[in-house]
Amino acid sequence: MTGPVIVLVGPMGVGKSTVGAILAERLGVTCRDTDQDIVERVGKPISEIFLDEGEPHFRELERSAVRTALAEHTGVLALGGGAVLADETRQLLAGRPVVFLEMGLTEAVKRVGLDAPRPLLVINPRQQWRKLMEERRPLYTEVARVVVSTEDRSPEEVADEILTALQLPSTQPEKQQ
Template sequence: MSAPEKAGPGPVVVLVGPPGSGKSTVARALAVRLGLTSRDTDEDVERTAGRSISDIFVQDGEPAFRALERDAVAAALAAHRGVLALGGGAVLDPATQAALARYVEGGGAVAFLDVSLAHAAPRVGFNQARPLLLGNPRAQWQALMDARRPVYAAVATLHVDTDGRRPAQVAAEIEAALAAPGGPTDD
């Protein structure tokens, strides 16, 4: 299928959600389906900084990472014309929320990829180096999700549950929503 038409500049769709929801993987699968490219702002931050997100957190702190992330999201929203996956905490920044609101007003779509802890755990592999999941990773993930869920829901135009679903299935659902008359709506 070809990419749906969008009124304004920017990506065809932006994917948001917590760690383990499948944003990066679904972005790649959806981009293939639509004949577009995918972009991940976490990868943009790492490329710009020349080091991993974990290293940025340890060496410079979370505020420095969030500033890099905010810049990466703004640049991607302005320049990328494919499928865009945002880092899990990117939507917490008020400037990013405002940029996403402008993007949606211009005809853009934001899909919230929702996932439960039970399904996120095997995907995230809580033994990996994730700066915000140190200590008790399951409890930390749940606390992050409790705080972030209302923000994800507020910025999204489409809500997609990824529990027990393959990336291709999630991508197909988003593709169908993008192609539907009137575009994606929150179900």
């Protein structure tokens, strides 16, 4: 099976883009983010897509972006937080090197904030985040080969754990602490 060397899944704000960039650099590959693919294709932020066309339209764009990226991209791929909601996407992720980056509510509040432009967190962000995770955690776990906590850890530490867990060689020497 060809495709990404690593696929990152997890909730908004967990660090998929940041960790993905570090992993890509260490592996000597490129990093791609399906949310960014959608923004570039449509020409407006995801929050505006949600407001203007609605979540169902965004989810169709997301399924298409994930399908294309899994077929074309051979580096590190970061998926949007809700990408795993689609049966089609979960099927496409089967057998791939998927890493679920997880964090708890307290960490999410610190990272995402309560006033960030996240369309699914507009009303009562803490409760909404908790509800989203109750729905999505089993799906993230279903598709993941590896689960890595980002709580109280630097993106570099998270990247180290992913490379070790997936037994992937880094092209850069590890930094001494």
